[in-house]
Amino acid sequence: MTNDPRIVTTDHSTRVLLPEDGETGFLDVAPARDIAAHKRSRRNDTIRSVLLRAGAVAALLAATAGTIAVLIPAPASAFIFGPSIVFDPTNYGENVLAAARALEQINNQIVSLQNEATMLLNQARNLTSLPTSLLSDIQSNHTRMQMLLRQAERLAYDVQSIEQVFQQSYSGFASGQTDAQLVDTARARWQDSVQAFEHALQVGAGAVGNIEQSQRQTGQLVDASQSAVGALQAVQAGNQLIAVQSQQLSDLTALLAAQGRADAIEQARQAAEYEQAQEHFSRFMAGTPYQPQFVRMFGN
Numbered sequence: 298m299t300n301d302p303r304i305v306t307t308d309h310s311t312r313v314l315l316p317e318d319g320e321t322g323f324l325d326v327a328p329a330r331d332i333a334a335h336k337r338s339r340r341n342d343t344i345r346s347v348l349l350r351a352g353a354v355a356a357l358l359a360a361t362a363g364t365i366a367v368l369i370p371a372p373a374s375a376f377i378f379g380p381s382i383v384f385d386p387t388n389y390g391e392n393v394l395a396a397a398r399a400l401e402q403i404n405n406q407i408v409s410l411q412n413e414a415t416m417l418l419n420q421a422r423n424l425t426s427l428p429t430s431l432l433s434d435i436q437s438n439h440t441r442m443q444m445l446l447r448q449a450e451r452l453a454y455d456v457q458s459i460e461q462v463f464q465q466s467y468s469g470f471a472s473g474q475t476d477a478q479l480v481d482t483a484r485a486r487w488q489d490s491v492q493a494f495e496h497a498l499q500v501g502a503g504a505v506g507n508i509e510q511s512q513r514q515t516g517q518l519v520d521a522s523q524s525a526v527g528a529l530q531a532v533q534a535g536n537q538l539i540a541v542q543s544q545q546l547s548d549l550t551a552l553l554a555a556q557g558r559a560d561a562i563e564q565a566r567q568a569a570e571y572e573q574a575q576e577h578f579s580r581f582m583a584g585t586p587y588q589p590q591f592v593r594m595f596g597n
Contacts, residue, residue: 422527427534429521431514435540438507442551445503449496451489452562454554462489467569470576479573486566493559500555504548514541 446454451462466482466489474482515538522534 423529425527427530431537435544438544445500450492467565470573490563490566493562497555497559500551504552507548511541511545
């Protein structure tokens with residue numbers, strides 16, 4: 298068996314020795330036809346092989362078109378693979394860059410939508426109301442202290458009533474009052490003073506009783522403020538804490554007012570007693586002198 302490339306096998310199973318370049322006229326017609334068909338077959342195989350290589354190259358270029366567009370300048374002409382396959386790297390690279398830009402814009406829009414959703418969630422949290430409300434308890438403490446202040450008698454926290462009582466019991470002792478009337482007014486002043494001290498003690502007891510409740514309310518509101526999910530809850534907790542502090546200041550104001558009232562009434566009583574004592578002494582000195590009288594004792 299020989300490896301001579303000029304020896305081929307025809308369709309009639311005939312081995313034919315191809316002529317050398319320039320040799321002619323030694324083959325008959327039938328073998329010549331077989332030889333021509335064989336050459337056409339080899340040429341077609343060669344074309345198919347070239348087309349397959351071109352397809353592989355086109356696929357490789359498509360996979361690396363982005364890299365090609367970035368690393369090397371675009372060629373001035375397209376590549377032609379066969380009669381119907383045309384590949385333009387410049388156009389392909391531009392399309393890839395346009396697609397990349399569009400994808401980047403889409404990603405930016407997605408990020409923007411996520412940020413807007415987060416902002417809306419935060420706004421919803423900021424608009425959530427505080428579930429804890431102690432305003433009714435705070436108002437109850439105010440009401441209780443006001444009721445204690447209204448229990449003041451005679452010299453109460455009213456300007457007109459104070460003026461009226463002072464004119465009746467704390468001044469005008471020489472205006473034709475009898476001794477019995479002077480004694481009655483002195484007794485009334487003493488009762489005013491005692492009642493004022495008692496009232497001050499009641500107001501002080503009420504203020505002390507509100508301390509424990511105020512501490513409990515403050516603790517609840519501080520816990521609610523620390524666990525607040527939004528700005529509105531924190532603000533509402535802060536407002537209620539301010540209300541608790543206002544209630545404590547009101548208790549302190551009421552206590553100071555009650556103590557000041559008691560001290561003022563006692564000082565007014567002492568001043569009135571001094572003036573009334575002078576009136577008694579004046580009446581005693583202007584009265585009938587003492588006349589000695591005979592007194593019987595022990596039945597004698």
